[in-house]
Amino acid sequence: MTAQKTSKQIPSLDDVTNALAKMIADKMDMDQTTIKPESELQMLGLDSLDIFDIIFSAEDYFNIKVPNDQVKISTLHDVAVSVHQLILEQNK
Amino acid sequence: MAIVSNRQRVVITGLGVVSPLGNTLADLNQNAFAGISGIKRIDSPFVDELNCKIAAQAQFNPNEHFTKHTYSMLDRTSQMALHTGIEAIKDAALIIDDNLRPRMGIFLGTGMGGAHSIEEGYVRLYKEGANRLKPFTVLMSMNNAAASAIALECQLTGPNQTFSTACSSSAVAIGEATRLIRHGYVDVMLAGGSESLLTFGTIKAWEALRTLAEEDEEDLSASCKPFSADRTGLVLGEGAAMLVLESYEHATARGAKIYAEVIGYGAANDCNHITQPSVTGQSATIQAALKDSGLAAETIQYINTHGTGTKLNDIIETNAIKNVFGSHAYDLSVSSTKSMHGHLMGAAGALEAIITTMALQNNQLPPTINLKHPDPECDLDYVPNVAKKLANFEYAMSNSFAFGGTGASLILKKLS
Numbered sequence: 001m002t003a004q005k006t007s008k009q010i011p012s013l014d015d016v017t018n019a020l021a022k023m024i025a026d027k028m029d030m031d032q033t034t035i036k037p038e039s040e041l042q043m044l045g046l047d048s049l050d051i052f053d054i055i056f057s058a059e060d061y062f063n064i065k066v067p068n069d070q071v072k073i074s075t076l077h078d079v080a081v082s083v084h085q086l087i088l089e090q091n092k
Numbered sequence: 093m094a095i096v097s098n099r100q101r102v103v104i105t106g107l108g109v110v111s112p113l114g115n116t117l118a119d120l121n122q123n124a125f126a127g128i129s130g131i132k133r134i135d136s137p138f139v140d141e142l143n144c145k146i147a148a149q150a151q152f153n154p155n156e157h158f159t160k161h162t163y164s165m166l167d168r169t170s171q172m173a174l175h176t177g178i179e180a181i182k183d184a185a186l187i188i189d190d191n192l193r194p195r196m197g198i199f200l201g202t203g204m205g206g207a208h209s210i211e212e213g214y215v216r217l218y219k220e221g222a223n224r225l226k227p228f229t230v231l232m233s234m235n236n237a238a239a240s241a242i243a244l245e246c247q248l249t250g251p252n253q254t255f256s257t258a259c260s261s262s263a264v265a266i267g268e269a270t271r272l273i274r275h276g277y278v279d280v281m282l283a284g285g286s287e288s289l290l291t292f293g294t295i296k297a298w299e300a301l302r303t304l305a306e307e308d309e310e311d312l313s314a315s316c317k318p319f320s321a322d323r324t325g326l327v328l329g330e331g332a333a334m335l336v337l338e339s340y341e342h343a344t345a346r347g348a349k350i351y352a353e354v355i356g357y358g359a360a361n362d363c364n365h366i367t368q369p370s371v372t373g374q375s376a377t378i379q380a381a382l383k384d385s386g387l388a389a390e391t392i393q394y395i396n397t398h399g400t401g402t403k404l405n406d407i408i409e410t411n412a413i414k415n416v417f418g419s420h421a422y423d424l425s426v427s428s429t430k431s432m433h434g435h436l437m438g439a440a441g442a443l444e445a446i447i448t449t450m451a452l453q454n455n456q457l458p459p460t461i462n463l464k465h466p467d468p469e470c471d472l473d474y475v476p477n478v479a480k481k482l483a484n485f486e487y488a489m490s491n492s493f494a495f496g497g498t499g500a501s502l503i504l505k506k507l508s
Contacts, residue, residue, distance in 0.1 A: 029160045049165070052227035 010091055011062070017080040023057045024076070037077035048073060058083055064090045099274040103343050103507070104351040106184025106336030107446050108176035108284075112148035112329050112433045115175075117183070117450075124447050125454060125479045127461045129313035129432050131327050138292040144304045146315050147290050148329030148434025165228050166241055167206030172332035173238035173286035174245060180282060181246060184336040184348060188246055195278050197250030198239050199269040200334075201261025201285035203438035204294065205254075206233035211291040238286045238332075250278045256438070259398070260359075261285050262333065263441025263492035263500035267357030269337050279342040284334035284442035298328060301367070303402055314462045318399040318428035319406050319474045321465040326400040329434025333442035335449075352449045355487075356385025356503030367495050369405055374412035374491070377499030381489065382416070385503045390420045392503070393482060394457050396448045396490040399428025400435055407469045409491070414472075425482070427460040427475040441492035445502055448490045452506040455485045 011019070017037055025032035028045055035044065041051060051073055055066050064086045072078070109115065112130025113123040123130070130148045139145050154163035154171040163171050177198070181188070188196060209232035216222045231237060236254040243252045251272065255264045262285025269283035298304055305325040308315040317323040343350055358380025362373030382389055397409055406428075414421040429447050436443050451457055456479050463476040486506050493499045 027161065027164070045161075049227060049231070050161075056224075056227050 010087060011084070013080060013084045016062070016084045016087070017076060019061060020054065020058060020076060020080055020083065023054050023061070027053060035076060037075065037080065039076050040074070041076065041079070042073050046073070062087050100276060101340035102270045102273045102337050102354045103340050104335050104354065104449055105338045105343050105348040106180040106182070106186060107351065107449065108179030108183060108334045109331070109443065109446055110150050110152045110172040110176050111331040111333065111436070111443055112150055115150065115152060120446070121450050121454070124429055124432060124450065124458045125456055127432065127459045127478060129461060130329070131313045131315055131434055133312055134290065136290070141292070142295055143299050144295065144307075146305070146307055146312050146327055147295070148327055149290060150331040165232065167209045167232045167237060168288040169202060169206055169208070169286045170232070170238040170241045172288060173200060173334070174241045176284065176286070176332040176334040177242035177246065177282050180284070180334040180336050184338070186280065186336060188248070192280065193247055194249045196248050196280040196282070197272070197278055198243050198248055198252050198282040199255065199265040199272075200239035200242070200283070201255045201257070201263070201265040201438045201441065202235055202238060202287055203256060203258050203261055204287065204289045205235035205256070206237055207289040207291050207294050209233040211293050214293070242282060248282070257498035258494035258496050259435065259437055259440055260492035260494040260498045260500040261438035261441065263445065263490065263502055264359060264498065266335060266337070266354070266442060266445055266502060267359060267500055270354045270357050273337055273339050279339050281337045282334055283337050284332065285436070285439035286332035287436050287438040288330040289437060290328060290330050295328065304328065305401060316401045316431050316434060317462040318397070318401040318431050318460055319410070319467060319470040320463045321467040323401045323403065323406065325402050326430070327434040329436045331433070331436050331443060332439050333446050335442065335445065350507050352452050353505040353507055354502060355505040356381040356387065356501070358382070358384050358501045360499050362493070362497035362499060364497065369408045369493050371408055371411045371415055373497060374409060374493055374499055375415045377493070377501050378412060378416045378489070378491065381501035381503050387487065387503065389417050391487050392417070392489050393424055393485055394448075394451060394488040395424065395426040396444045396451070396458070396488065397426050397428050398491045398493045399430050399460065401428065401430060405493070406467070409493070410470045410472055421472055425457050425473045425475050425480065427458055429458050431461040431463070441490065441500060441502070444492070445490050445504070448488045448504055452485060452488055452504060455483065456481050
């Protein structure tokens with residue numbers, strides 16, 4: 001994981017999307033520019049265990065806890081929205 | 093009377109290795125017979141906190157062989173196993189198609205499985221104060237991870253089993269795989285072992301057992317001295333070694349090159365002490381292999397010994413060989429290649445089986461290096477310090493004995 005949290009401000013949805021894209025690129029050895037918000041994570045080659053790993057990294061990075069029922073394989077945008085929502089809820 | 097009834101002959105048709113003596117067959121062959129030691133000061137940040145600062149590490153970089161996505165999900169033990177498994181299949185020029193797939197499996201030996209992953213998890217929990225572990229921790233540390241990684245990558249749908257009998261794990265894996273082919277359950281097996289336990293915690297645990305060699309102050313690489321009067325213990329090593337075993341019929345039908353035949357396998361349990369071997373137990377193991385092969389004891393020309401370099405093992409093993417072979421013990425040659433590659437634990441039996449296979453191919457016996465001071469209680473021909481040519485070399489044995497008591501002996505035959 002090379003991404004670093006640089007601010008204690010609540011990140012925007014775009015920030016979350018970019019950070020997740022960087023985590024995915026790092027894990028999967030991919031060019032980050034090929035990862036779009038609408039990309040299906042499964043189509044990028046991630047399986048359920050890879051998603052767990054990305055969620056694990058996201059939990060560390062954003063200092064949140066992601067409940068099991070919110071771990072889903074969908075698009076990057078869907079995951080980013082879930083994570084962003086959890087950041088907002090858990091930083092109230 | 094040999095236990096033979098309509099059984100398939102089993103031959104070795106492929107080899108793969110990651111070892112302190114090199115990660116190619118050519119390098120291993122060169123170094124093991126030139127008496128080169130792979131024992132060095134441990135290359136790790138924690139070395140200064142160790143009492144024992146030497147080991148036989150493998151120079152293995154996973155990123156030279158796999159994508160990050162692949163290797164980051166595998167413990168070092170599994171990475172080395174996967175690489176050697178693939179190399180062994182390539183060496184055998186084996187094409188795994190849908191017909192072969194269910195007729196080919198993998199048996200792998202490992203003592204501690206994913207030792208690095210377990211330790212990394214504990215460091216995270218207990219030292220760094222984290223309250224959760226990485227998602228792959230279970231999958232990376234389980235003992236069958238290495239065999240499963242190979243089976244998954246190579247799509248082997250036959251039996252996939254992991255043997256954990258400490259130092260004899262991979263010899264047992266080879267022997268049991270041989271039996272599976274012999275009795276017709278499968279045609280081909282990948283068999284061998286993998287071990288990477290050079291973590292801070294594991295080395296500390298070995299230090300506490302007081303079986304590790306003291307450093308040779310003049311030459312660290314000469315610290316393992318099996319059968320020599322000045323031996324002080326074993327040196328930990330790491331690596332992986334895999335063999336493609338195949339029925340003779342299957343191998344010849346596809347025109348495979350054949351390195352040697354696995355003609356005998358014997359296993360017995362010591363039941364003496366959790367660490368101390370016994371002449372009775374080791375003799376029973378060797379005799380079981382001889383009986384299995386149907387050979388007269390006098391046929392064996394060379395034994396690659398367990399030869400750890402501990403005070404006790406080397407005397408017990410010498411006496412067991414004398415007990416089984418009688419006066420022939422003084423006619424045959426034995427050596428401990430652990431003097432060069434250290435003790436690979438769960439991978440030791442497989443690496444030593446490969447070196448024994450090479451010995452048959454080379455008509456040459458690998459030496460026991462660092463044997464400078466003969467021990468009156470170890471009075472066999474240990475091929476001291478320099479490899480030795482052996483004309484008409486046809487039958488060799490490889491011995492593995494373990495903490496816990498499980499012994500395994502393999503007998504290999506060169507095909508003319």
